Amino acid sequence: MINAMLPQSKDQVVNKNTLHHYLPVRNRGNEFRWESVIGLVMKMALRMSAEKYDYETFVIDSKAYLAGKLGEEKFWSVLENMYFKHRDILNVSPEFHLFNAQKGQYTKSEERVAALFAQLLQDHNLPEFETRLNFLEKDILSLFKSKINDDHGTLTKEYPYIPFIADNFQRDFTFLARRPHYLLAEIKHFLTFYAFLYCAQLALCIDDWSTGLPPAPKPLFFIMDTEKASAERTHIKRDGFKSFQNSTVKLFPILSMLENLQPDEDFVWPLWKLYSELDKSPNYEEVVNRLKVYSQAFKEQRELNSVLTNSNELSDVIQDLMTLALEQFESLKTTRGEINDKYMREVQGQFGKHFIQTRGRAGRVLVLSQDYLILLTNLVVGENERMQLHDLTDGFKSRGVFFDKQSEQALINFYERIGNIERMSDSGDAVYVRKTV
Template identity: 50%
Template structure:
């Protein structure tokens, strides 16, 4: 939808009368959470994400058929029934075969194995991937496992159904996600061990940063990472730590109240092209394209829509009179938020924030008595994040590590920085050349 990629400037269909304005707010892009029905199976989500990454699927081929085909393959090569019974117990009876290669997890992305909720959550990650592809996983397998994987690959089919439907709202986070997943893909066993935690972290980081970025659209500039402060899960959270108190959980909770109001309005602003290949666009990109457009009627369309929406929702919000289309878009977004400030819609939005926290944020929130709730990272998440950031390098400087954390939506204060160094020293992946952060190097743990 950008001016660079499409021949048509921003020119959406917008309701122009009270009768055309929909009574209900609907959300189908940029966040998978709905006001209810947000239970999802993490194994199905993982299978769907890998299906989108590989562009392959296993369809019309049951797990039982796969086991039978493996038995037949080994009968031809080994010819010993007793040996097959050993393999069956080792790999198949309890589905331990799923730990051999990520490609085996495609069984969990078959029709009938996942729900609409699973599909929605997986689409969040598919959109972060922006059609990044991995041909296959080069796992270091023994002869037996290679034979099993070869049997599966013979049944795989090409699949392009799970692809991006949105331009990334947070390009910087999408880039980090793609880089980190490619790092994991080069280490299939590590990916299998960490994929659940990896998706859990990015699901929350994306949601939190999206909530912070939503109001910063007027300039039409791409968002940058906004400060959101975490502590290690064993740290104390005193009220004197102002960043932790004011720019941690409290900030996330407050900014989350914008998600449903602004994203449902963004849904109405999307162009109605009828072309499935046209991606949905972020609010900041719409702002940029409006400012780039020479179509004078955009101002009238946005003004008519704003007045119709205000009347249909019976709002008393004061509209700023202007000859600028971008100012009328500002009026539209103010109305989007205002409709949720009273009545039943206020309660609906409160429930939505609860659903967001429950579905995507709960591993990162702790209650600390009088200090209230705080955002935390436990040691497992920290080690994973550290390994992803160090990446293919042998080691990086500590301050570079902190900067890369911030690019992934994790900010820490000076006290937590010192706790991190102590933690790295305990697990033995730090080199301290001096007491300053400039001379502290951090290594991977893998």
């Protein structure tokens, strides 16, 4: 089982690398608005669409619907200014964000970013929002719900590349959904954070495929924004921004090669999953031979120098392909090298700008602001009332966020300042952290 359309000679190999899956950026045109992305994510999460119900009609319907309840025209003008004139109704309940997911309200770039979250969400169902509303807001929401439609056509066809990120995203989204007002307040932070965690862990895990198993969280060290970053902090220097930056160079080459290897089906697999499936194929020898022929054709077309293996092991042949994929981009003096460099800068610029700072001699480091730290803490504590500090930091790591010992002490000091920590004794093992919602 392998793409039956794989070229078998250098003349058939297209002299162009394309990317359609798993990475939400291209080498240009990546600007996006979170408002539109949030709308698209809500559309996918709720399996609902307001595509046939525009905002202007909704305002007219709301006025007519409430006229009998209000009695006087002047009350409508108050409500219009309060809820509708500046679209403040979108902050009343999450469902109203469907207005930002209508055609003409979003761009291709925003659609790509939303597809990232579709991959993380998969077919997970959120609990129904139980938003605390006043009686007028309940009436307006009821009217809106009566006008929108079921929509099951936006589910992803991509198998999760980083399952541990997908699992935590689903769990954390559910936690927020059970607290709709907190969800509305934090949805942008939540999606911004997960977009970066996904891109960072994707970069770190991209060549971790040879076991055929889902990747585990790779160390990625952050500091708090109130901390000083000294060059002597080994983890921060070696396994922080530098590790992330060095890994992003592999994203476009490997993912664009993966595009060529996808089976001729309607579902897209990450490299580790593709390898696992091919390794179990009843046509193993045919798969290996086809890939070896393609490797040689690709090498000749790109005029590359790598020595290909004579092995008949699938892992060796796929490694050849990944080596070729990277080799074609090695020189920044070539067009391909320039394009790959743009991809690297776009990933860091579009998704890392809230988490990357320059700190003097320490250079660029990964930073978590207090707002993101409180959100992350609440998500990890989840439905528990409190959580032991050690278990809390384990929850951070499971999402791809690591702190060194110095940062962990700064973390305790921060929790003490905001008053959500309990010390059962002087022992660090007896430190508990409460959520703030």
